[in-house]
Amino acid sequence: MKQVLVLLTCLIFAGCATNSGWRKTSANKEVLHLAHSYPNGGKYNWKGSGTPHPIVFKNETILGPGEGGTYCSGFTFAVVMGTAQDRKLLAEKSPTEIRKFQKEWYGATGDTEVQAGPALENLGIGRKVPFDQARPGDFVQFWRGKSGHSAVFLNWVEENGKKIGFNYRSTQKSTDGIGNKIEYFNDAPEKKGDVVRSRTYFARLN
Numbered sequence: 001m002k003q004v005l006v007l008l009t010c011l012i013f014a015g016c017a018t019n020s021g022w023r024k025t026s027a028n029k030e031v032l033h034l035a036h037s038y039p040n041g042g043k044y045n046w047k048g049s050g051t052p053h054p055i056v057f058k059n060e061t062i063l064g065p066g067e068g069g070t071y072c073s074g075f076t077f078a079v080v081m082g083t084a085q086d087r088k089l090l091a092e093k094s095p096t097e098i099r100k101f102q103k104e105w106y107g108a109t110g111d112t113e114v115q116a117g118p119a120l121e122n123l124g125i126g127r128k129v130p131f132d133q134a135r136p137g138d139f140v141q142f143w144r145g146k147s148g149h150s151a152v153f154l155n156w157v158e159e160n161g162k163k164i165g166f167n168y169r170s171t172q173k174s175t176d177g178i179g180n181k182i183e184y185f186n187d188a189p190e191k192k193g194d195v196v197r198s199r200t201y202f203a204r205l206n
Contacts, residue, residue, distance in 0.1 A: 027126075027205040028137025030083045035152040035169050038078075042177035043069030050074020050171075052178070055081055055102075060095040062102055070171040072150040073106045075178060076116070076139055079152060080105070083205055089125040097123060107148070115141045116150065117203035129202040139203045140168060144186075144194035153202065157182055164188035165195070 038052055049055070049063035050071035055078060056062065062081075066074050081098075084090050090098070104110035104119035111118040116139045120126030129138055140153040151170035156163045165184035171177050184193025185200075 026137070027083060027087060028135055030086060031079060031137040031139075031152060031205060032154075034082050034086075035079050038075070038178050040175065040177070040179045042171075044071060044171055044173050044175070044177050045069030046071050048074075051078045053078065057081070057085075057090070057093075057095055057098045062095065062098055069177055072170045072172065075171045076150045076152060077102060077105050080116075080120075080139065080205060084125055087206070089206060093123065105150075113143075113199070114201045115148075117141075117201055120203050120205065126203055126205040129204045131197075131200065131202065134202040135204070137204075139205075140166070141201045141203070142183075143196050143199040144183075145196070147194075154180065157184070159188070164191060165193060 042052065045066060045068045048065070048067035050066045051063050051074035052066065052070050054061055054063065054065050063074070063077070100109075101119055101123045104122060105116060107115045110122065114128070117126075117128030121128065134140070134153055136154055138153045140151050142149055142151075149170065149172070151168035154167040154169055157165040157167060165182055165188060167180060167182045169178070169180050171179070172181060175181060183195050184191035185195050185197045186193050187197060
């Protein structure tokens with residue numbers, strides 16, 4: 001009888017897990033997998049959508065491909081859209097909502113400083129994450145003075161127990177398109193970094 005109850009409990013849990021969209025693989029792992037599935041390079045070009053391919057949602061083209069290359073917001077938007085669709089987070093969303101989400105993600109509307117976190121929260125598919133709770137596979141929006149950058153966070157760079165910079169994957173001039181890069185905070189001694197610690201914002205997909 002005890003074995004039957006255990007079996008029934010497992011079956012019920014499995015059914016509930018499947019119906020509620022529960023997955024063994026975390027969103028962060030899926031973000032990392034998709035971000036690394038795009039080959040390095042491919043040219044950097046600050047024109048058009050900046051995406052590595054067209055973004056199509058429910059048979060509507062949200063964005064066409066970037067013109068002769070990619071740029072940061074286009075790359076991360078392709079990653080967040082691909083992961084969100086794979087996780088069935090967008091099943092109840094409309095193309096109109098996704099177009100609004102895209103504009104907020106790019107910083108054209110909404111919170112133009114923080115961008116990714118508020119965009120995810122407004123669509124109901126993610127949230128802002130405190131600086132000290134960032135994990136690999138989170139999205140990061142950071143600023144170097146007037147220049148901003150959107151990326152997938154990979155890991156911290158630490159020295160004497162202090163976070164002095166981080167490694168990320170995005171698309172930028174220095175990698176001539178998609179690639180990994182390390183940048184340092186402007187308060188890190190002898191690193192000549194430009195990133196403003198107080199203007200580094202993390203976000204996580206559900």
